[in-house]
Amino acid sequence: MPVVVNNQKEVFQNIVASINKGERLLAILIDPDKMELERVSDFMSKVKASIATHIFVGGSTVDPFKTDELIQKLKGLTELPIVIFPGDVSQLSSHAHALLFLSLVSGRNPEYLIGKQIEAVSVLRTMNIETIPTGYLLIENGKETAVERVTQTKPLSRHDIQHIVDTAVASQLLGMKCIYLEAGSGAIQPITADIIQAVKEELTIPLIIGGGITSKQQLDNAYEAGADLVVIGTAFEENASFFEELNT
Ligand SMILES: CC(C)=CCC/C(C)=C/CC/C(C)=C/CC/C(C)=C/COP(=O)(O)OP(=O)(O)O
Numbered sequence: 001m002p003v004v005v006n007n008q009k010e011v012f013q014n015i016v017a018s019i020n021k022g023e024r025l026l027a028i029l030i031d032p033d034k035m036e037l038e039r040v041s042d043f044m045s046k047v048k049a050s051i052a053t054h055i056f057v058g059g060s061t062v063d064p065f066k067t068d069e070l071i072q073k074l075k076g077l078t079e080l081p082i083v084i085f086p087g088d089v090s091q092l093s094s095h096a097h098a099l100l101f102l103s104l105v106s107g108r109n110p111e112y113l114i115g116k117q118i119e120a121v122s123v124l125r126t127m128n129i130e131t132i133p134t135g136y137l138l139i140e141n142g143k144e145t146a147v148e149r150v151t152q153t154k155p156l157s158r159h160d161i162q163h164i165v166d167t168a169v170a171s172q173l174l175g176m177k178c179i180y181l182e183a184g185s186g187a188i189q190p191i192t193a194d195i196i197q198a199v200k201e202e203l204t205i206p207l208i209i210g211g212g213i214t215s216k217q218q219l220d221n222a223y224e225a226g227a228d229l230v231v232i233g234t235a236f237e238e239n240a241s242f243f244e245e246l247n248t
């Protein structure tokens, strides 16, 4: 069987089309380890009434099979594209619409630069899922993050903006279709406007921003600075009324 990977590029192309129309995209990140299946239906009715445009599913550590179970359930409850944001190969599911094919380019751990990706190929061969090559940059936020622990890598200094920009541009030159600047789940300080602006200025591909965004103001700040798609997880996990705040 020929190797993978899909000719449909719908999710990515729709992201680009939306950006070109000036739309602001918002992904709600659902962590399979933190979302009980009984709660999904109620949660998704709030998502439906919100400004969310995408569902991301993933976690830095997740029980095998939980992702697939959750995605199957989500599919009956939403029309939004469901995109896997994987911490590991065990999170791949044939039921998702797309997969962020991440490489952790801020780190120097070969497992997360190319090892997991090679491991994923034998699984991808069995599914027909759109893959979106994504350069993933972890930026320090003031406390150690789960991604740092799991990958045994150091985040980039938030003060060395030039190095962050150069890392993002190198990723684009390597052929990445998206850049994801990550402050980490529950970050004390989200990615700053200065960093977003400087990176956006030199990129021609979509820019994803996530980590530590817990207010409408912070969300708007990220868009104003140049974020194309913002990812929010923890704020929805910890504060059910955040959905209402977003709709104001
Ligand atoms: C391409 C494939 C199959 C795998 C990629 C593997 C790579 C490079 C992963 C990048 C590093 C990593 C562990 C990313 C995790 C991304 C993620 C889903 C973060 C969200 O989880 P958190 O919310 O940070 O952590 P908690 O689970 O602790 O809340």
Ligand SMILES: O=P(O)(O)OC[C@@H](O)CO
Binding pocket: 029, 182, 183, 184, 185, 186, 187, 209, 210, 211, 212, 213, 231, 232, 233, 234, 235
């Ligand atoms: O959970 P939060 O802090 O919203 O972060 C979202 C995502 O970028 C984490 O990988």
Ligand SMILES: [Mg+2]
Binding pocket: 031, 185, 186, 233, 234
């Ligand atoms: Mg989390």
